[in-house]
Amino acid sequence: MIKPDQKFPGVFWIQIGRKKRNLATKNLVPGFRSYDERVVRVKGEEYRIWSPERSKPAAAIIKGLKYFPIRPGIKILYLGIASGTTASHFSDIVGKEGIIFGIEVAERVVRELIDVSAARKNIVPILASARSPESYINIVSMVDVVYADVAQPDQVDILIKNCKVYLKDGGYAMIAVKASSIDVTKPPKEVYKMAERQIRGAGYEIIQTVELAPFDRKHAIIVARS
Ligand SMILES: C[S@@+](CC[C@H](N)C(=O)[O-])C[C@H]1O[C@@H](n2cnc3c(N)ncnc32)[C@H](O)[C@@H]1O
Incomplete structure (x- = not known):
């Protein structure tokens, strides 16, 4: 399950297992990880989980x-x-x-x-x-x-x-x-x-x-x- 944020273009919410609200962005460079972030694929697109523990704007x-x-x-x-x-x-x-x-x-x-x-x-x-x-x-x-x-x-x-x-x-x-x-x-x-x-x-x-x-x-x- 993936939903674009209602207010912020380019920001997404992904449900993974029981955790409903994981923040994510769509990978500009599919196949490339910029750090040790979690990557999920939905309908042929790659999303990178944007953790609030790792990033203050998240x-x-x-x-x-x-x-x-x-x-x-x-x-x-x-x-x-x-x-x-x-x-x-x-x-x-x-x-x-x-x-x-x-x-x-x-x-x-x-x-x-x-x-x-x-x-x-x-x-x-x-x-x-x-x-x-x-x-x-x-x-x-x-x-x-x-x-x-x-x-x-x-x-x-x-x-x-x-x-x-x-x-x-x-x-x-x-x-x-x-x-x-x-x-x-x-x-x-x-x-x-x-x-x-x-x-x-x-x-x-x-x-x-x-x-x-x-x-x-x-x-x-x-x-x-x-
Ligand atoms: C809290 S970390 C930044 C984390 C990063 N913004 C992130 O969220 O991925 C602070 C950074 O500011 C840099 N910094 C400190 N003083 C600076 C200065 N005068 N000019 C540029 N960078 C500076 C430090 O070297 C450090 O890498």
């Missing part, structure tokens, strides 16, 4: 995200793409018409990402620090969504700096906030409020904040619009 969708800005055909600037676990599902959703510019500072991780991007032609791996958006100005174009998952104390600053350079008018900023990276002494809810205030102060409208527990404790996803 957890946010399961926790009731109202608007998911990742859509077919869009351009994304992804800060902290790592080896491409979450990005591989974004890559399935944006499809061949879309593109993901992936910024990652750790060389070892970029090497793993290159294996993924060799198969997924819509991912452009860029070894750089997201703290210096000007360093990739010759590669990255204006985008529809900036997504940040860098787990750094200045993660909100990093998001805003990049949005100022690369986000189109009317585009979306999305951040996976790791509360303990910003302030371990404050309750996570307070840290999310601080992050919201900072994003609002930079001129963006907060659409929603979704806490990711029990999948990812002390993390939330904030979606904002420019």
Whole structure:
């Protein structure tokens, strides 16, 4: 049993055995696994299970995200793409018409990402620090969504700096906030409020904040619009 999500194009729900609601994306590169994800075939199509334990946007969708800005055909600037676990599902959703510019500072991780991007032609791996958006100005174009998952104390600053350079008018900023990276002494809810205030102060409208527990404790996803 497979059903497309009613609100989010490119996102599917699959029933496997007794577990009715497994999130999935349709594999852009059938036969290629991007990490150790579970793959299921339905009516000749291949779907990749998108686990909320492995990927924060998947957890946010399961926790009731109202608007998911990742859509077919869009351009994304992804800060902290790592080896491409979450990005591989974004890559399935944006499809061949879309593109993901992936910024990652750790060389070892970029090497793993290159294996993924060799198969997924819509991912452009860029070894750089997201703290210096000007360093990739010759590669990255204006985008529809900036997504940040860098787990750094200045993660909100990093998001805003990049949005100022690369986000189109009317585009979306999305951040996976790791509360303990910003302030371990404050309750996570307070840290999310601080992050919201900072994003609002930079001129963006907060659409929603979704806490990711029990999948990812002390993390939330904030979606904002420019
Ligand atoms: C939580 S992991 C990202 C996981 C990934 N987004 C996923 O869901 O598959 C955070 C990543 O951000 C990277 N990172 C940290 N600081 C960064 C910076 N200044 N610029 C770019 N990447 C950075 C780390 O090396 C790490 O790979």
